[in-house]
Amino acid sequence: xxxxxxxxxxxxxxxxxxxxxxxxxxxxxxxxxxxxxxxxxxxxxxxxxxxxxxxxxxxxxxxxxxxxxxxxxxxxxxxxxxxxxxxxxxxxxxxxxxxxxxxxxxxxxxxxxx
Numbered sequence: 798x799x800x801x802x803x804x805x806x807x808x809x810x811x812x813x814x815x816x817x818x819x820x821x822x823x824x825x826x827x828x829x830x831x832x833x834x835x836x837x838x839x840x841x842x843x844x845x846x847x848x849x850x851x852x853x854x855x856x857x858x859x860x861x862x863x864x865x866x867x868x869x870x871x872x873x874x875x876x877x878x879x880x881x882x883x884x885x886x887x888x889x890x891x892x893x894x895x896x897x898x899x900x901x902x903x904x905x906x907x908x909x910x911x
Contacts (some may be wrong), residue, residue: 799823799900803890806905809882817877817905819892827870829896833877835907838863845890846877860886882909 805817817833828840833845846866847855863888871900889904 799894799898799902801902803892803895803905804905806890808908808910811882811884811909811911813878813882813909814878815907816877817820817857817890817907819875819877819902821875821894822893824894824896824900826868826873829894831866831868831875832893832895833866834874834893835886836883837888840888842891842905843888848875848895857859866906879907882907884909884911886911 800822801819801835802818803817805815828850830847830849832847833847834842835843840859844857845860846864848866863881869901870876887907887909889906891904892902894900
């Protein structure tokens with residue numbers, strides 16, 4: 798079975814940084830596209846970053862230039878480095894993969910104080 802386990806969230810002041818991790822099991826990690834999403838209270842889940850199996854990355858305008866997604870295939874881990882954090886980045890952050898089926902972790906809470 799597919800399992801995704803996120804960690805690294807916490808409380809940080811505006812302008813600070815955090816690095817999130819997501820360890821995957823039950824998939825051929827090196828061949829999977831991996832994504833990060835977030836969900837703020839009362840809002841819909843929002844896509845944050847994508848990394849392909851070859852390492853190509855993509856971001857929405859809201860985080861481009863501040864967030865960096867990366868992967869370590871030897872550790873079955875995808876990371877999200879978040880810099881210059883803003884209060885509006887406060888959310889639960891989720892790791893996702895869609896192969897062999899749409900799978901989500903339990904999420905990790907990020908709170909950015911002003």
